Amino acid sequence: MTDTQTRTSAATEAILVSRRAVDPNWRKLAARRARGRSRPKALLKHALLIVTGLLMLYPVLWLVVSSLRPTDEIFRNPGLVISNLEFSNYTDGWTTLSSPFSVFLLNSVLVVLGCIVGNLVSCSMAAYAFARLNFSGKKWWFVIMLTTIMLPIHVIIVPQYILFSQLGWVNTFIPLILPKILATDAFFVFLMVQFIRGIPRELDEAARLDGCGHPRIFAQVILPLMVPALATTAIFTFIWTWNDFFSQLLYLTKPEMYTVPLALRAFMDATSSTSWGPLFAMSVVSLVPIFLVFLFGQRFLIAGISTTGGK
Amino acid sequence: MKRITTRGARRSRRAAGFIAIAASAALVLSSCAGGTAAPAGDAPELSDEPVTLRFTWWGNDARTANTEAVIAAFEAENPNITIEPQFTDWAGYWDKLATETAANDTPDIIQMDEKYISTYGGRGALLDLNDAGVDLADFPESALDSGTLDDALYGIPVGLTSYSILANPTLLAAAGVELPDDETWTWDDFQKAGAAVSAAGGGSVYGAQSWGFEDGGLNNWARQHGDALYNDKGEVVIKPETLTSWWEYLLAITEEGVTPPVTATIEKQAGGLAESFTATNTAAFGTWWNSQLTALTEASGSPLQLLRIPTIDDAEEGSAFYKSSMYWSVSARTEHPAEAALFLDFMLNTEEAADLLLTERGVPANEKIRAYLTPKLSETDQEVVAFLDELADVVGEAPPITPPGGSAIEALVKQYTEQVLFGQATPSEAAAGFIKDLTASIDAA
């Protein structure tokens, strides 16, 4: 913080204190402010927000509606009202590629589950050590951990690819899941560290007096208390892994191993632009899980990015 | 999952070796590559055990259908061999083959293109097929040469094809343009005829589909100007003037409206053959490999006429050439070289396979098979063969083989053509940039 800023803040503080002392009206003023502003203005604001919101969601809504339309109508009708309900896009799209779309959904689910379990276990362990234990070099390890949050994947992807391919792991899910089991998503370690720091130390101390070692304190005291952080981690892992394209593009080359994003891309390449309908339908299918997670996990998502600043 | 268990032994050995040195990144790297040389020595023997071969190709639905039919016929004759097909479109094919090769997971049998044969063959990724057990007696020497690098036959040519124009007589007639005489026509004639069609087409039909987006057209232009992309040593030797004149011509016909607006061309490209201007009956002329006649006739639903490529006034003699449309290659790491050769032999040398494959992959390079097949072909396929046969007196030698790294030409041609047509680079700037980039790419390979 610069000197000027320090001084400004000191001055504000001084004004605050003095005003409160001498001005009997400050409470009234504050109350007036809290009651809010004139009705028309608020309405205008709502209108503005609704228009902005609609504008933002319009493409997505149109995607959903178009997936229920015959393809030739997609190119003519920008509206959101369906006149000819058409489910054939879904049935066609489901079987267009060499495997039915359920295979890709299942693959994605397997990868996502592996990543969630990996992140939950390994990140919480690392977070416990950083938040609660004293060990030599802790400060520097912590700095390194924080720095890796910002590391671009490209700088490690080439050797990582060579390594995994030499191990014969291309076209398996291991290259996608193993990094999570090894706590490389430092963002979540940090999120959990923050959370554990907020848990009163008295609880560990009590457990320690009862003769518990660290594994038991971790498993029986800390873990149950950090369920919100675990939930946030699980939800973010779900969304990021479900959307992830780059690493899946590299490691999964066999159609039967494709995850949803790869299948969509293959779909786009394999069919000419005449089949937007089925392509849209499968796009919608691929977005549904994210939407559901968003719907039910919103509380954790908002809390997660509010407290630590997500992506 | 099945593959993982059958190859488990190899993997775990590799894994053990790897873990031992995992700590040292440098060691990891030096241990990763190498060991790619083709196994030498005894001719492989056929096994009685169940054998699975992976077979990969690029192509459209028609190709998938005929290839799967051939596989079924082969499997019926050889019940212990299973062929596992794997196919993608052209764009995804090479990324995938590259990553699979890097991962020691190359498919056993590979459909190969001229632009990639030295990249893979020269690095030991492909098996020398000279004594592998495939009968090569009926293949002309010149065709086999095009798949040979340092005396090793890395790819057996499947079919021959030649660069050509596909004209739509219906569209020409509607515009009142006569079908040109393709033995004498020049690029000027082409431009004039195209302009007339565009003028009559009123924005929905164009004279010609733009063809500056792939290297076939460039190669052809270079040969007409007595030039070539590469020399025998694999160096980039094309003259900047040749490239400049090519882009100047493309720019001229685009600005004149002979070809559709560039943005429309770019959008259509994503849709492949089925979306092309030729297939949708919206351009009177289009450049294609002549073996694509049947597919395009089907797609467009209208009769199409094969024409020779226009020339410049004083074009080099023998500028046309027979291109091997594609090759069959076998991975150097295959565990079943004998069975792979058996399958290639079936596809290349049996009448049974020829009946199924027809000319979809080009007119068979195998002369005996070609003679057998010709009378049985459909009308359009017979036209394809006749076109090639008639060309015989004007074709010259095939151009030198593309050096490793030369496959980058595809992306470069597209990118520089786009820059020229969007006015971001002049033809001569594009020529200089193109040569520089292509050279760098080859040096780096």
Place this chain on the structure above:
Amino acid sequence: MSALGELRSIGTKKVKGGSKAKTENKAAYLFLLPWFLGLGVITVGPMLASLYLSFTKYTLLSPPEFIGIDNFIRMIGDERLHNSLGVTFMYVFVSVPVQLGLALALAVVLNRGLSGLSFYRSVFYLPSLLGSSVAIAVLWKQVFGGQGLVNVLLGFFGIEGRGWISDPSTALSTLIILNVWTFGAPMVIFLAGLRQIPQMYLEAAEVDGATKWQRFFRVVLPLLTPIIFFNLVLQIIHAFQSFTQAFIISGGTGGPADSTLFYTLYLYNRGFANFDMGYAAAMAWFLLVIIGIFTAINFWASKYWVFYDD
């Protein structure tokens, strides 16, 4: 506190705990075992390996061959690379400020005691969850295509559209719009930050007779600067690494005329399509340096505009 705040505070003061407490090395290393393994095998090992590779010619099909700094010399003369840097800078330095500005503006509007806050927040937040998916890239490709939604809408107003994605002068803009569209995530962070501003500061200012705008610029904005800084750093790092959307929308080519050839896309094409792995590794390290420099500049400049209330 954000990760950046944490880094900053480690840089400026002693971490609590210190030497007095007894160390629990054994237990700690046990808990950190997965993380240490990951750091070595997945992160640092490959990083060093890629540093080594950047000095080699390596085509995957034959062993790496040491060539000194040739790759870096090639980069100096590689115009496609320069172009891809230009494209990336354009993308980063247009889309990030616009995105953050929009996020801040909406956060401020939402924070003013409006009813239905959580509803609006959800609506604005949803796109940032969807934005990086292939499905949305597919949608974008249609929406901005020659016969796409945008042109249909323009047609109603009698305006003739164009192929937004197939025209090099507009293709990048469609990607910028896509990134701006995901302003919801930073908006939520801003909202949380606004919530933490003590009401009494605002009240004090109001009592002082400060206008609404003065209150915003003199009180709210300074108190929000740490969060703006945090968002700025993260979004810049994030934008530098964008890949999926450009890859899908351009069909992997970065076209037309390289107008959407992001640095990462060029790196991918060099490494994984042309098998020029040594060069790709050199490019990756250069990217790391660029991101490092911009992050350092950000940290340095933050001294002059970020206000830490501690």
